[in-house]
Amino acid sequence: MSSGNRKGRVPGKGNVIIDEEFLKKAEKEAASGGSYIAIAHALGIAESTLHKHKKKAAAFREALKRGQGQAIREVENALFKDAKSGVTTAQIFFLKNRCPEEWRDRHEVEAKVDVSASDALEWVRKQDEDVQLERQQNTEDPIEEESEYMRH
Incomplete structure (x- = not known):
């Protein structure tokens, strides 16, 4: 150099x-x-x-x-x-x-949700109970219910 x-x-x-x-x-x-x-x-x-x-x-x-x-x-x-x-x-x-x-092709939506963990857990438990109750009601034999009703 x-x-x-x-x-x-x-x-x-x-x-x-x-x-x-x-x-x-x-x-x-x-x-x-x-x-x-x-x-x-x-x-x-x-x-x-x-x-x-x-x-x-x-x-x-x-x-x-x-x-x-x-x-x-x-x-x-x-x-x-x-x-x-x-x-x-x-x-x-x-x-x-x-x-x-x-x-605009894409629209942005901003949502703010204030939910505590315990509230969310309670909501999930309630949903689960509702599902279980519905399943129970759908599995009962409608003929048996009618016959018990008639007996009273």
């Missing part, structure tokens, strides 16, 4: 000058809908450098955010256009995201 550089690193490559031109390019690349890897590549920096500067430089972070917002609005508009023109999948997607309470 030469002069202490790590293999594959270019000296000074991580030094980025964040000027107006760089910010405009960053916003434009973010507006294209690319991933952070694609944006970094287009800017000529590593993804790690992009994230480092995103944390440190508010202007850079805002440029990326504006660009990503533009991309989102473009897709929203295209989705809305498709939904209005009768593309069923686009309509469903639009409604599920804009009106989730009415169009």
